Amino acid sequence: MFNLIVSGGGWEPHRDSFGSGRVLEYTDAAIAQRFMPNKVLDINAVAKLPTLFMSETQGAGNQVAYVGTITQLKLSGTDFQIEYAVDPAIRPIPNSSLLRMARELGIEEFEFSRTHWAIKDADLYKALLRNLYSDLPTPKVFQLSPEPANNRMVSAMMPFSAGFDGVYAALGAAAEAVGKKCKRADDIWNHDAIIQDVVSLICKSSVVICDLTGKNANVFYEAGIAHSLGKDVILITQSADDVPFDLRHLRYIQYLNNGEGLQQLTAKVTDRLETLAAGR
Structure with a gap:
């Protein structure tokens, strides 16, 4: 009724x-x-x-x-x-x-x-x-996960490079500080196509963090998917010049990839995660 x-x-x-x-x-x-x-x-x-x-x-x-x-x-x-x-x-x-x-x-x-x-x-x-x-557009190159988002899961979209291991650790520390867990696509292997693992991870996440450093095309693509799915997205970058024109109206966190800079990144992302959690 x-x-x-x-x-x-x-x-x-x-x-x-x-x-x-x-x-x-x-x-x-x-x-x-x-x-x-x-x-x-x-x-x-x-x-x-x-x-x-x-x-x-x-x-x-x-x-x-x-x-x-x-x-x-x-x-x-x-x-x-x-x-x-x-x-x-x-x-x-x-x-x-x-x-x-x-x-x-x-x-x-x-x-x-x-x-x-x-x-x-x-x-x-x-x-x-x-x-x-039932008649919403259906993606052809990947499938959206039918599982509901996990409020305790945060995903990190960043280039697959050892140079970002410290960044990933900093984001993991921020997630843990608010009782969440951070994952990235190379943590999982559930499908033959990596894009399916990426999309499934985005679908299951309550927050998606996208590192725009280096203007990585994959990260830009993943940020677009996250925005289209209505996810809370946190944009971070080492250089403001790497933020594409279409996203410059959105706030982002700029950081330095060194010890002090990563500590500050953890603190800022923690604050943002707490703000998002309070607004749910």
């Missing part, structure tokens, strides 16, 4: 209000009785359901909906005050896409143009997965 809340005026970020007179419209009678016994909304019960926050389809019909959860709900006068969080892992969904899967979601076409709150007896996430995510 899921909440379908359709607003005529769009949705303000994180909090909004909704008129109590239209709560549980177009909801099966048995479901309405379950969640609104004696015509009093069971706030705790509805807050546990995933929610589709939709705007009424108007004009050109380019409105989008968001999937999230209700974090706080209270009745104030004749309106419910809603605080909510949008799921960052689910991209905004055009109303036109929802219309194509309306039958599967139990939504009537007229509901797209009426402000109301309904509870639908359908699996929202399964419908979205089947209709919106």
Whole structure:
């Protein structure tokens, strides 16, 4: 089951209000009785359901909906005050896409143009997965790992050279300082093609550190993959001149490849990893 809340005026970020007179419209009678016994909304019960926050389809019909959860709900006068969080892992969904899967979601076409709150007896996430995510572009030269990312894994993308062994050790120390483990592709051999090991490592990592030193084409390619997969990426380099033009708007850590410089690199990467962990 899921909440379908359709607003005529769009949705303000994180909090909004909704008129109590239209709560549980177009909801099966048995479901309405379950969640609104004696015509009093069971706030705790509805807050546990995933929610589709939709705007009424108007004009050109380019409105989008968001999937999230209700974090706080209270009745104030004749309106419910809603605080909510949008799921960052689910991209905004055009109303036109929802219309194509309306039958599967139990939504009537007229509901797209009426402000109301309904509870639908359908699996929202399964419908979205089947209709919106099964047709995503599929890479042809490697496969993305189906395994979820490990929050304790950090990967290092750098040139395969003994000159970077000290850098790798410094990154490993930074990862250990925050309770994580750092790996690079030459630590593993699970596939015949090295690019598959690299991509699998990126997929499984919570953070990807890319050393741009020397303008290494492989590292640039791997940084692009990590960015495309939505990973948190930490860019490091020994020379600012090695940062490509398309990445110069992003912050990076510059370091010296000597004892003191690597100690400073460990400290700066540790700070960044702690910041990223705090923001999750």
